[in-house]
Amino acid sequence: MVNKLLLVILGTGVGAVLRYWLMTMWTNRGSFLTGVWLVNLIGSFTLGALFELKLNQPLVLLVETGILGGLTTFSSMMTEGAAATSNKREAAYLTVQMLTGFIAFIIGYSLFSMS
Helix, strand or coil: CHHHHHHHHHHHHHHHHHHHHHHHHCCCCCCCCCHHHHHHHHHHHHHHHHHHHCCCHHHHHHHHHHHHHHHCCHHHHHHHHHCCCCHHHHHHHHHHHHHHHHHHHHHHHHHHHCC
């Protein structure tokens, strides 16, 4: 049990540092193309690709739960959505975030399921 927790802790730390780095490199570039959108899109694509690979449990804990969990940020997405100036804009922002994340997951999954 301790080893499993250590894998998640290590992965989460790496993912959070990656998120910080990517978000500082990609400042807000428009109403929807934010650093939060970028990290969530990368995380969704990567998770889709890894899902098809069916990693063993230690790698799932380290990479999928830890690194990708630390990289992606549902709470920041919700905060950015709530900070939008109107309800229509907030709904559009969250819809774009969710749809592009889902599409990225499907693309990542599809690319690796073909091989």
